Amino acid sequence: MTDNLRTIIIDGEEIDVPNHYTLLQAAEAAGKEIPRFCYHERLSVAGNCRMCLVELVGAPKPAASCAMNVSDMRGGPNGEPPAMNTASPMVKKAREGVMEFLLINHPLDCPICDQGGECDLQDQAMAYGRPGTRYTENKRAVEDKNMGPLIKTIMTRCIQCTRCVRFVTEVAGSPEIGMLNRGEDAEITTYLEAAVESELSGNVIDLCPVGALTSKPYAYNARPWELKKTETIDVMDAMGSWIRVDSRGPGVLRIMPRVNDEINEEWISDKTRFIWDGLQRQRLDAPYARKDGKLVPVSWEEALGLAAEKLSGNAKQIGVIAGDLNSIEELKAAKDLFDALGVTSIDGRQDGAKLGTGPRESWLFNSTIAGIDEADAILLVGTDPRLEAPVLNARIRRAWLERDVKVGVIGETGDLTYPFEQIGSGPEDLKGFGGKRSGFTKTLKDAEKPMIIVGMGALARKDGAQVLRAAGELAAKVGAVKDGWNGFNVLQTAASRVGALDLGFVPGKGGKDAGGIQAAAKSGKMDTVVLMGADEIDADFGKAFVIYIGHHGDRGAHRADLILPGAAYTEKKGMWANMEGRVQFNARAVFPKGEAKEDWAIFRALSDRLDKTLPYNSLEELREKLIADHPVFGGIDHAPGHATAAEFDVASIGEAGDMGTEPFRSAVTDFYLTNAIARASKTMADCSALKSAPHAQAAE
Amino acid sequence: MSARKIALDQPESFSFSKESEKEIKFWLNKYPEAKKASAVIPMLWIAQKQEGWVSEPAMREIADRLDMPKIRVMEVATFYTMFNLEPAGEHLIQLCGTTPCWLRGAEDLKKVCAEKIGPRGQVSADGKLSWMEVECLGACANAPMVQIANKAGDHYYEDLTAETMGRIIDDLVAGKTPKPGSQTGRSCSEAEGGSMALTDGALYDGSLAKKVKLPNTSPKKEKA
Numbered sequence: 001m002t003d004n005l006r007t008i009i010i011d012g013e014e015i016d017v018p019n020h021y022t023l024l025q026a027a028e029a030a031g032k033e034i035p036r037f038c039y040h041e042r043l044s045v046a047g048n049c050r051m052c053l054v055e056l057v058g059a060p061k062p063a064a065s066c067a068m069n070v071s072d073m074r075g076g077p078n079g080e081p082p083a084m085n086t087a088s089p090m091v092k093k094a095r096e097g098v099m100e101f102l103l104i105n106h107p108l109d110c111p112i113c114d115q116g117g118e119c120d121l122q123d124q125a126m127a128y129g130r131p132g133t134r135y136t137e138n139k140r141a142v143e144d145k146n147m148g149p150l151i152k153t154i155m156t157r158c159i160q161c162t163r164c165v166r167f168v169t170e171v172a173g174s175p176e177i178g179m180l181n182r183g184e185d186a187e188i189t190t191y192l193e194a195a196v197e198s199e200l201s202g203n204v205i206d207l208c209p210v211g212a213l214t215s216k217p218y219a220y221n222a223r224p225w226e227l228k229k230t231e232t233i234d235v236m237d238a239m240g241s242w243i244r245v246d247s248r249g250p251g252v253l254r255i256m257p258r259v260n261d262e263i264n265e266e267w268i269s270d271k272t273r274f275i276w277d278g279l280q281r282q283r284l285d286a287p288y289a290r291k292d293g294k295l296v297p298v299s300w301e302e303a304l305g306l307a308a309e310k311l312s313g314n315a316k317q318i319g320v321i322a323g324d325l326n327s328i329e330e331l332k333a334a335k336d337l338f339d340a341l342g343v344t345s346i347d348g349r350q351d352g353a354k355l356g357t358g359p360r361e362s363w364l365f366n367s368t369i370a371g372i373d374e375a376d377a378i379l380l381v382g383t384d385p386r387l388e389a390p391v392l393n394a395r396i397r398r399a400w401l402e403r404d405v406k407v408g409v410i411g412e413t414g415d416l417t418y419p420f421e422q423i424g425s426g427p428e429d430l431k432g433f434g435g436k437r438s439g440f441t442k443t444l445k446d447a448e449k450p451m452i453i454v455g456m457g458a459l460a461r462k463d464g465a466q467v468l469r470a471a472g473e474l475a476a477k478v479g480a481v482k483d484g485w486n487g488f489n490v491l492q493t494a495a496s497r498v499g500a501l502d503l504g505f506v507p508g509k510g511g512k513d514a515g516g517i518q519a520a521a522k523s524g525k526m527d528t529v530v531l532m533g534a535d536e537i538d539a540d541f542g543k544a545f546v547i548y549i550g551h552h553g554d555r556g557a558h559r560a561d562l563i564l565p566g567a568a569y570t571e572k573k574g575m576w577a578n579m580e581g582r583v584q585f586n587a588r589a590v591f592p593k594g595e596a597k598e599d600w601a602i603f604r605a606l607s608d609r610l611d612k613t614l615p616y617n618s619l620e621e622l623r624e625k626l627i628a629d630h631p632v633f634g635g636i637d638h639a640p641g642h643a644t645a646a647e648f649d650v651a652s653i654g655e656a657g658d659m660g661t662e663p664f665r666s667a668v669t670d671f672y673l674t675n676a677i678a679r680a681s682k683t684m685a686d687c688s689a690l691k692s693a694p695h696a697q698a699a700e
Numbered sequence: 701m702s703a704r705k706i707a708l709d710q711p712e713s714f715s716f717s718k719e720s721e722k723e724i725k726f727w728l729n730k731y732p733e734a735k736k737a738s739a740v741i742p743m744l745w746i747a748q749k750q751e752g753w754v755s756e757p758a759m760r761e762i763a764d765r766l767d768m769p770k771i772r773v774m775e776v777a778t779f780y781t782m783f784n785l786e787p788a789g790e791h792l793i794q795l796c797g798t799t800p801c802w803l804r805g806a807e808d809l810k811k812v813c814a815e816k817i818g819p820r821g822q823v824s825a826d827g828k829l830s831w832m833e834v835e836c837l838g839a840c841a842n843a844p845m846v847q848i849a850n851k852a853g854d855h856y857y858e859d860l861t862a863e864t865m866g867r868i869i870d871d872l873v874a875g876k877t878p879k880p881g882s883q884t885g886r887s888c889s890e891a892e893g894g895s896m897a898l899t900d901g902a903l904y905d906g907s908l909a910k911k912v913k914l915p916n917t918s919p920k921k922e923k924a
Contacts, residue, residue: 169769178771180778181704191771192756 006070009057009083023065023073023084024052032086035095035124037102037209038161039066042265043170049102049161051124053094057083062094092128099129105140105184106210107156114152115211117224121159142187147177148195149686150202150274152219158212160186164204171267172198173397173417188212195690199390199671202273206256206266217274217683218254222246230589231258233576235325235495235569236272236675237389239263239369240578243272245570245589252276252570252590262370262639263578269390270687271671271678276570278681282553284565285594295563300595300605306562308609310528310545315342319517319526322348322505323533323550324494324675327574328583328633330566330599331496331505332626333614334532337603340612344511345526348500350534351667352515353456354464354654355490355497356506360632361644362468362653363501365579366486367451368641372399375487377447379440380420381430381471382411382664383455387671388493389579393417408440411457411664427467427659430458434474444478452480453489456667461660468654476651486642488650491579493667493674495569498577502632531556532599533566535676549602551593552676565596568677572598573619580639581632704778706756707786714757720746724765737768740776744783752792753784781834789823789830791872794847798836801844808862809844816869828873841889842882848872855880 004019010030017026022045027034037049047067054065058074065084073082085091103125110116142155162179165188169175174197176190190196196204205215227246234241234255241264246254255276257268287303288295298306311318320338322331331348338346349356355363367375372395385393393416399405400418407420410429421440423429433441444450454471458464472488474480480487492498500506507513512520514537520526521541529541533550539559548560551568566572571592577583592598597605600622607614616622627634672688673679716724727742740762747758754777763770777783784792793813797806813831814820823830831846839845842858846865857868857880864883871878886892902908 175769176771178769178775180775182779185704191769191774 006073007081008070008073009081011086012083014081017070019069019071021070023054023063023068023070026070027054027065027084027086034065034086035128036066037120037124037159038163040163040166040207043163043166043207046162046166049159050098051095051102051128053091053098055085055088055090055094057085062090095128096130099125100134102159103129103133104135105156106159107139109157113154113157113211114214114219115157115208119211120209140184145187145189146193146195147190147213148201149683149690150216150270151196151205152214152216153212154214155187155189155212157210158188159210160188161209162188163207163209164188164213167204167207168196168198168201170401171394171398172200172203173394174198177204197691199269199271199386200267200394202270203257203267215254215274217277222248222253227253228589230570230587232570232586232589233578233584234268234272235576235586236269236275236678238492238495238497238579239389239391240495240576240582240584241268241272241391243268245276247570247589250590250593252279262368263582264391265395267391267394271674271684274683274687275677275681277683278552278677278679279568279570281682282676282680283593283596284551284553284557284563285596286565287595288560288563290561295560300597303562303564304605304609307547307564307606310547310562311341311530311606312610313527315344316510317525317527318343318345318530319512319521319528319544320346320530320532321350321514321517321534321537322346322496322500323350323531323535323556324496325533325569325677326496326500326599327569327572327576327586328496328499328503329574329619329622329626330532330603331500331503332629333600333603333607333616333622334530335503335505336614336625337607337610337612338530339508340607340614341610344508345513345517345520346505346511347507347514347517348497348503348505349460350514350537351456351460351494352464352513353460353497354468355459356501356504358653359648360502360581360640361486361488361648361650362472363490363492363498364581364640365453365489365491366481366641366645366648367449367489368580368639369395371449371641372396372451374485375399375405375447375449375451376403377406377408377440377444377449378451378453379408379423379444379474380411380413381452381454382458382467382666383453383491384411384413384416384457384666384668385453385455385491386414386416387666387668388455388491390671392491406440406443408444411455411666413666425663426661427458427463427470427664428661430467430470430474431659434477441478444480447478449485449487450478450480451487451489452478453491455491455664456493457664459490460667461662463657463659465655466657466659469652469656470654470659472650472653481645481648481650483646484642486645486648488648495576495578498579498581499575499583499633502577502581503630531560533676535679536674549599550676551596552680554676554679556676564602565592565594566599566602567592567596571596575623575626575633577633578639580641582639583633583636585636704781704785706774706778707753710756712757714747714751714755714761716746716761717750720750737766737772740766740768740773741780744773744777744780748783752788752790753786786821787823787830788832788849789817790828790850791830792849793817793829793831793869794834794837794849795831796835796837796839796843796845796847797833798840800836800840804843805861806844809846809860809865812862812865812869816866826873829869839889848880852877858882859884859886 005016015030034052036052038046047064052065053062144153168177230245234243242258242260244256259266286297289298397418409420458467475488521544526544528545531548535554535556539555546560547562548556549564570589672684678684727739731738743762759773763773817829845858859882868878
C-alpha cells in the first residue's frame with residue numbers, strides 16, 4: 001500500500017487523503033459522519049446495507065462510500081479534484097430511502113428489545129430517517145434460530161448486514177453462521193441451528209447493529225442507561241484485555257470489550273464476557289472457621305485472631321501458595337508479611353511452572369501481542385492458544401489469513417482455526433528441531449521476525465526448566481532474539497503470574513515450591529498452608545491447617561479450616577501485569593460481597609496482629625512502596641517488548657539437563673472452567689457441557 | 701414465494717453414484733485445487749440429478765469434497781430456487797406461472813396438477829410425480845408451458861390446455877414418454893395455422909445463395 005496522497009473535495013473543503021482510502025474513510029478523515037450498518041473497520045467490506053451512500057459530483061447515482069476507493073474517483077471536466085458531498089439533499093434523500101426500506105420489515109418492538117438505547121438502527125433512524133412511515137402492508141416475520149447458550153436471537157429484527165457472518169468466518173475462524181435463501185426471505189442462521197463453537201462468539205452480539213443477536217444471559221436484565229460503566233481490565237487469561245464492566249447496585253450485569261489495538265483490538269473471549277454470573281454465586285461473604293468439622297461463620301476479630309495464632313508458629317512449617325487471579329498489591333502485601341515472618345515456602349505458581357529465575361524476559365511475551373502482526377513465522381511449543389488466549393489466537397489467525405504466515409506446532413493441540421505444520425509432540429522433537437536444515441526449521445531460520453511461543457503445557461511440568469532452556473537455545477539458534485526484535489515468548493495462562501514472578505513471589509532460600517508445600521503438608525511436615533485464591537490444585541494438604549484467602553467457595557475453600565473472604569477482580573482496585581509484562585490498573589465496579597475485604601487490607605490487618613505491621617495504611621502508600629521496591633511496576637500500560645533484546649541471553653534461560661518423553665499438552669483442557677469464578681458461573685457450565693457433548697445439546 | 705426450508709425428513713447418508721463421480725471429475729478438473737469451491741454449483745446439480753433433490757447429507761458430502769464450510773454450501777443451495785430442498789417425484793413438473801403463461805391459462809394447468817398429483821410440492825403416492833410453480837422459463841410465445849425434469853433430461857411441453865396437461869400426466873404415470881414441444885402440433889413457435897412468411901422452398905435449397913468471400917480466411921481453405 002502506497003501512501004500516495006490525493007486531493008479530493010468533501011462538502012466543498014479540500015483535503016489530502018491516501019489513495020487507498022475508501023470514501024468512507026476519507027469522509028471520516030475530514031470529520032464527516034457517515035452512517036453505516038454493514039461496514040465495520042475490522043471486517044471485510046460487504047456493501048449491502050447502502051446506508052453509507054454519498055453523492056459523487058458528476059455521477060448520476062449515489063455511491064456506497066464504504067466500497068469505493070478514493071483512487072477510483074473522477075475529477076471534474078476542467079481538471080478540478082474529484083468531489084463528493086456527504087450532506088447534500090441527494091444524500092439526505094438517499095439515506096431516508098435506505099432507512100425506510102430497512103425499517104419496512106423491522107418490528108417496532110424497541111420497548112421490549114434489549115438493544116434499545118444502544119441500537120445503531122434506533123439512533124440512525126432518529127438521525128437520518130423520515131419522520132413517519134408510508135408502509136401499511138404486513139411485515140415479514142422470521143423464526144428465531146438457536147445459536148447456543150450465549151447468543152439470543154430475535155431474527156425478525158435482523159437487517160441482513162452480515163457482520164456476524166463475516167466475523168465468524170474471518171476473525172473467529174469457525175464459519176458456522178451463514179445467510180440462507182435470498183431477497184426478502186434471507187435469514188441468518190447457523191448450520192442446522194447448531195451452537196456457535198467459537199470461543200469468540202460473544203463478539204457478534206456487539207457487532208450486531210440491531211437487536212437480532214443479543215446476550216442470552218443478560219436478556220431483559222437491564223437498560224443500558226441504568227448501568228454504571230466501569231472501565232477496567234480482564235483477568236480471565238493473561239492477556240489483560242480491556243473491558244467495561246456494567247453494573248447496577250451490587251451486581252455486575254454484563255462485561256463488554258473496550259478498544260485497545262495493542263492487546264485485544266475490540267474482541268474479548270466468551271469467558272471474559274459471560275463470566276459475570278459467576279461473580280454472584282458461591283461467594284465467600286463472611287469469615288468462616290471450621291468447628292467440629294463444619295465451616296461456620298465467625299467474626300473478623302475471631303478469624304484474624306485464629307490466623308495470627310497459626311501464623312506465629314514455626315516459619316519453616318508455613319507454606320503460601322498464590323492462585324491465578326491475585327492483584328500485584330495483594331501479592332506484595334502478602335510477600336512483605338511472610339518475608340517479615342521468615343516464611344520462605346511461598347510460591348505464586350500453583351501449576352508448577354518452572355519460571356521465575358533468570359531474566360524477566362524469560363517469562364514474558366516479548367514480541368508483544370501486537371508484534372504478531374509483524375511476525376513471519378510462528379512456532380508454538382506446548383500451547384493451544386485457542387484455549388489459552390482466544391483473542392491472541394485470532395491475531396495469529398489473521399497473520400496467516402492476511403500474510404500467509406507459516407505456523408508450526410510442537411505439542412498436542414486441537415483445531416487452531418488456521419492450518420499449521422505438526423512438527424512433533426514432545427521434548428524430543430523440540431530438541432531435534434533446531435538441528436534440522438529443511439522443513440519448518442528452515443522457515444524459522446529464514447524468517448525476518450520469527451516467533452517462538454512456549455506455553456504452560458511445556459513449562460508446567462517436572463522438566464519445565466530444561467524445556468525452557470531447550471526453547472531458549474532454539475530461539476538463539478534461529479536468531480529470534482536480535483536488535484529490534486525479541487521473538488522468544490512465554491504464553492502465560494494466569495493473570496497474576498507475571499506480577500507474581502516480577503515480584504519474586506517464589507520460594508526463598510530453603511523454601512519449598514507449590515508441589516513441595518503440598519507434599520510436606522501431606523507428610524505432616526507443614527503446619528499451616530495459606531492459599532491465596534489457589535483453587536487449581538488438588539486441595540489435599542494432609543492434616544495441615546489451611547487458611548484460604550479468596551472470593552469463591554471452590555476447591556481451596558472446601559478444604560480450608562479458616563476462610564478470610566477477599567474481593568474479586570471487579571470489586572477491588574489493583575494492578576495486574578499481563579503476559580507482555582504490561583502493568584495495568586483495574587477499577588472497582590462494585591463493592592466486595594458482605595463482610596469481605598480487599599485482600600491487601602486483610603494482610604495489613606493480619607500483620608498488625610502479628611506485630612509485623614506493614615508500612616502502609618492505604619492502597620496508595622502500598623503502591624508507592626511497591627514501585628520503590630520494584631521499579632518494573634512503574635511502567636504503567638507499557639509493554640517492554642524488544643527494548644532489552646540486546647542484553648537478553650536467551651540461550652541461558654532455564655536449566656540444562658535431560659527432558660522427559662511425555663508429550664506437551666495444553667495447560668487448559670476446558671476453556672470455560674479455568675478458574676473459580678468460571679466454575680461458579682452457570683453460563684460457563686452450560687458452554688462446557690455443550691463443548692463436551694455438542695450433539696446431544698444441539699438437538700434441543 | 702415463501703422462504704425455502706430444507707426437508708424435515710432427511711436420509712441418513714448420501715454418496716455419489718459411479719456416473720456422478722465421472723461428472724464430478726470433469727468439473728473438478730476445471731478449477732485449480734485451491735479454488736475448487738467454485739465447483740459447488742455443478743456439484744449440487746450433479747447431486748440433484750442423481751437423487752432428484754439436494755439432501756442435507758449431500759450438502760455435507762459436497763462441503764467435505766470441496767473443503768468448504770457446510771454453511772457455505774447450504775447458502776448456495778438455498779439461494780438458487782432450482783435446487784430442490786425437498787424430495788421430488790420421478791417426473792418433476794415445473795409449471796410456469798409468470799404473466800404470459802398466466803394470461804394464457806396457467807391457472808387451469810395448476811388445477812389439473814393439483815387434482816391429478818396433489819398439493820404443490822408434494823410427491824404423489826406412487827412417487828412418480830410432483831409439481832411446482834416456477835418463474836418465467838422463456839417460452840412465452842408458446843404459453844402456457846411446463847418443464848418436466850426426469851432422468852431423460854429437462855423438456856418443455858408447450859401450448860398446453862387443461863386437457864393436454866392431463867393427458868401428459870396420465871402418460872407419465874403409465875410409463876410412456878409424451879412428445880416434448882408444442883402440444884398443438886405446430887413447429888417451434890410458428891404462427892397458428894402454419895407459417896405465413898418465409899414459405900418459399902427456394903430459400904432452403906441453396907439456390908438463392910450468393911457466394912460470399914469471407915474475410916480472414918486462408919486461401920487454402922478457400923480452394924477446398
